Amino acid sequence: MTVILDYIGAVVVGGLLLLSILGFQATTTEAAATHNLTSIAQSNLSSMTEIVDYDFRKIGYRVADTMKVVSINASGIAFRGDFDDNGSIDTLSYFTNFGFTKTTAERVKLYRKLNSQPQSMLSSEVSKFVISAYDASGAPTTSGSRVRSIKIALAIKSSQAIGDQYPSAYWERIIKPNNLR
Amino acid sequence: MGGRSILIILGGVILLSTIVFYNISRVSVDMSANADATYLRQTGRNIAQTGVNLAVRQLLLNRTWRGGFSNKTMMGGKVSVSLRDTTFDGIPAVSVAAVSTVMTGTDYEVSTNSTAFVRKRFQPPGLQGALSSRNPIYISGTYTIDGRNHTPGGALIADATGVPAVWTTKTMTRTGNCFLGGTVGGVDYAPAKNLNAVLQNQSWPGGYPGTPDSVLGGAAYGFPEGTLKQMAQSGVGGSQYTTNPATLALPLKGITYVELPNGAMWQYANTQGTGIIVVHNAWGNARFWDHTLSSFTGLIIVDDFNTLKGSITGGAISLAANPSSGQTGGEANGTLLYSREVIEGLTQTLLDLQYSSDANIIAWKE
Numbered sequence: 001m002t003v004i005l006d007y008i009g010a011v012v013v014g015g016l017l018l019l020s021i022l023g024f025q026a027t028t029t030e031a032a033a034t035h036n037l038t039s040i041a042q043s044n045l046s047s048m049t050e051i052v053d054y055d056f057r058k059i060g061y062r063v064a065d066t067m068k069v070v071s072i073n074a075s076g077i078a079f080r081g082d083f084d085d086n087g088s089i090d091t092l093s094y095f096t097n098f099g100f101t102k103t104t105a106e107r108v109k110l111y112r113k114l115n116s117q118p119q120s121m122l123s124s125e126v127s128k129f130v131i132s133a134y135d136a137s138g139a140p141t142t143s144g145s146r147v148r149s150i151k152i153a154l155a156i157k158s159s160q161a162i163g164d165q166y167p168s169a170y171w172e173r174i175i176k177p178n179n180l181r
Numbered sequence: 182m183g184g185r186s187i188l189i190i191l192g193g194v195i196l197l198s199t200i201v202f203y204n205i206s207r208v209s210v211d212m213s214a215n216a217d218a219t220y221l222r223q224t225g226r227n228i229a230q231t232g233v234n235l236a237v238r239q240l241l242l243n244r245t246w247r248g249g250f251s252n253k254t255m256m257g258g259k260v261s262v263s264l265r266d267t268t269f270d271g272i273p274a275v276s277v278a279a280v281s282t283v284m285t286g287t288d289y290e291v292s293t294n295s296t297a298f299v300r301k302r303f304q305p306p307g308l309q310g311a312l313s314s315r316n317p318i319y320i321s322g323t324y325t326i327d328g329r330n331h332t333p334g335g336a337l338i339a340d341a342t343g344v345p346a347v348w349t350t351k352t353m354t355r356t357g358n359c360f361l362g363g364t365v366g367g368v369d370y371a372p373a374k375n376l377n378a379v380l381q382n383q384s385w386p387g388g389y390p391g392t393p394d395s396v397l398g399g400a401a402y403g404f405p406e407g408t409l410k411q412m413a414q415s416g417v418g419g420s421q422y423t424t425n426p427a428t429l430a431l432p433l434k435g436i437t438y439v440e441l442p443n444g445a446m447w448q449y450a451n452t453q454g455t456g457i458i459v460v461h462n463a464w465g466n467a468r469f470w471d472h473t474l475s476s477f478t479g480l481i482i483v484d485d486f487n488t489l490k491g492s493i494t495g496g497a498i499s500l501a502a503n504p505s506s507g508q509t510g511g512e513a514n515g516t517l518l519y520s521r522e523v524i525e526g527l528t529q530t531l532l533d534l535q536y537s538s539d540a541n542i543i544a545w546k547e
Contacts, residue, residue, distance in 0.1 A: 018190075021190075021194050024194075024198075025194065025197060025198070025201075028198060028201040028202065028205070029201055031201075031205060032201045032204045032205045032208070035204075035205050035208040035209065035212075036204070036208050038208075038212070039208045039211050039212045039215075042212055042215055042216075043211070043215055046215050046218070046219050049219070050222075057547050058547065061544055061545065061546060062270065062544055064270075064400065064401060085546065087270075177545075178230075178297075178542075178545035178547070179544055179545050181542075
């Protein structure tokens with residue numbers, strides 16, 4: 001009888017030990033996966049922000065008139081500058097398939113379009129892309145000729161979920177393009 | 182379950198955990214590296230822009246400074262700045278180029294460029310000769326017009342960097358005891374009773390300038406229409422604006438803007454002083470005739486320019502398409518000497534007066 005109880009006890013204890021080991025294993029694996037997806041999201045975000053940063057800092061370069069920011073509204077932003085430094089003025093626009101005010105958990109596609117070239121998709125995992133423009137006094141404005149600084153808030157959310165969580169990364173910056181002075 | 186089996190299971194768990202933790206650690210390092218790279222790029226950009234701003238400040242204090250600096254340590258990095266004379270979209274400028282590095286000499290070194298183009302002194306595009314006009318030019322008496330380069334004091338600088346004595350879209354007639362000298366085709370011609378230093382029947386690409394601001398190159402050169410008048414009205418640098426030249430205070434300084442009524446004349450003008458004299462009105466027929474024996478150092482922009490009797494060192498341009506006498510020049514005994522130092526120094530002063538240090542920058546290239 002004692003032997004049987006020993007066996008049962010050993011099975012219970014061994015089972016609990018195994019379960020905790022498996023649970024630990026599952027948790028660390030999930031953490032690793034979350035970390036991995038977050039890293040990918042962050043990497044994608046930083047690649048995209050490099051492009052955004054590069055373009056926005058060049059707003060107005062070589063543009064002699066005041067039409068440097070052509071339009072800025074909920075559906076997109078268009079601005080002018082010599083982005084490829086070839087002496088001719090280009091028009092560059094950024095827009096999403098749902099507009100910039102989209103801040104829900106859904107993801108939107110962010111596009112970049114240079115002159116009349118076909119639009120190129122920068123990311124299909126954008127969960128937030130809000131652009132705000134400010135005049136010289138720091139007051140919000142939608143008048144292109146008055147824009148002196150632009151705030152960009154950009155978030156990427158992974159399309160792969162870990163449980164019910166979507167790893168994400170967020171970037172926000174106020175850019176004061178020198179050529180808008 | 183024997184002890185050996187438990188050890189094997191434990192060994193497996195430890196191995197798997199090690200792999201998972203290594204993975205987590207590696208990803209964490211990647212994420213940190215990513216954040217670091219972004220930070221370093223931004224730091225590099227900040228350093229480069231700071232370098233440009235430092236150099237621009239120095240340049241505005243000393244317009245001839247082109248020394249730059251190298252490997253200046255700041256904000257955790259280094260920056261080198263070089264300056265050179267250039268043009269930006271045809272506008273004379275000084276290029277101030279900065280190259281910054283952060284984490285210099287390491288595997289993480291980041292290098293960033295930033296360049297600003299700063300306005301610099303220039304020869305007004307509208308001033309093609311010591312006297313420029315779009316009318317027939319007739320001079321008689323004892324006029325002397327010398328387009329060769331001179332010092333502000335009137336001493337000759339024989340460096341062949343002057344301009345023609347007269348530049349006109351029409352013809353030139355010289356009579357009497359008038360002497361014309363100047364620089365044409367890279368050759369200095371001493372004042373003589375001939376037309377060697379004259380360019381006649383010239384054409385002006387884009388149309389002859391019809392306003393004072395367009396003489397200075399207009400908006401492209403930083404002088405949109407109305408700028409000179411506005412500056413004169415503001416009184417900046419001793420400038421004066423009037424519709425009645427009798428109210429002008431002497432000596433003239435800065436911009437002296439005389440806006441005369443339709444067809445009116447400023448006669449026997451005493452122009453003792455320096456700067457820019459503008460005699461202009463909306464009809465383009467403001468007359469500046471019978472200038473007195475006074476001297477003036479600077480640029481004269483006049484609708485209808487006739488009978489110079491004083492001494493001008495700098496340059497003069499007549500804007501009117503149809504002057505009242507049908508010509509520019511007249512019979513007189515004045516002296517007009519071209520001076521590059523006076524003209525270009527004047528444009529520099531105008532830029533300094535008109536623009537703050539930031540606005541002196543035409544464009545930033547990053």
